[in-house]
Structures are given as C-alpha cells and as structure tokens.
Amino acid sequence: MSYWLFKTEPDTFSIDTLKQQKVSCWEGVRNYQARNMLRDEVSVGDEVLIYHSSCKHVGVVGIATVVRACYPDHTQFEPQSGYFDPKATPEIPRWFMVDVAYQRHLPLIKLAEMKQNPALVEMPLVKKGNRLSVMPVTTAQWQAILAMAGE
C-alpha cells in the first residue's frame, strides 16, 4: 500500500464535493510525470492526501482512498471539455485517471506550516517552483503530516 498527495483547486473540485459524491474519478491530470504515476503506480487501496491549491487556504484538507486503478480519462476525447486533447484517441489514449473514495476531512494543514516541518523538506510540494499535481508521499512524511493534524 502506498501513499500519495493529489492537488485540486477547490473552486473546481473540493474535498466537500468529494464527500458529497462519496466516489469520484480524478480527471484532468495533464502532466506527464503525474500521469505516469497514476498509470503505473497508483493502486487500489492506496491512501491519498487531498490538497487544495490556488485558493485562500492552501494545504492538506483530508484523506481519500483509491478504489479503481488507472483507466483512460474520458475528458480528453470531449471537445467541449477544458481537458480536451485533440491528439488523443480512444485507441491511443494519452491521459489516465483513477477513482477515489472520500475517507475523511482533516483540520487544515497549511502549506506554510508544512514548509516549516523538517520532516517534509524532501516533499516536492514544499520545494520552490513545484508544479506536480500527483506526488508520492513516504510513510514518514504521511505520519509527520497526520501528526500536524493532531494525530
């Protein structure tokens, strides 16, 4: 079982939306490094930190569980979608997604606080200029983050 961190912009899709839906596909990942992890490594049963980006309170807000491993992201075939990719075809899909199930909220763990935690300095998230939207989390990092949430 592995740990991950997934970023989402809450104005588009927040952890509250995920809670309402209970299970959701995680569409719209359009970065090759992130895609490769979704496609090759993210597995059913893995646990995921949900992170809110590009908003007032940036940070980790909760936990989800992977309930379906990678399959083609249907939005890449939909011209009306903001995630449309004209170079992708159903025969040769370019982008993939997984399904996640809501597990629980955590009290907001702010990015600024995570940057102060020595246990997290190796996380891509806290490094300058990072833009990865799907990243691995080590067991030690996972435990350090939950400890910041008071667990």
Added chain:
DNA sequence: GCCAACGTTGGC
C-alpha cells in the same frame, strides 16, 4: 494581480 518557476512548442 504579480511574477517566478517550469513545461511545451516549434523554428532552425
């Protein structure tokens, strides 16, 4: 809204 960092595109 600003801007640094980074990824992608395309000419050569």
Added chain:
DNA sequence: GCCAACGTTGGC
C-alpha cells in the same frame, strides 16, 4: 537537438 518564445501553475 538546441533554445527562444510562449503558456500554465500556483503561492503570495
């Protein structure tokens, strides 16, 4: 294959 131009991400 190089690299300048451009677009996007994302914190602040």
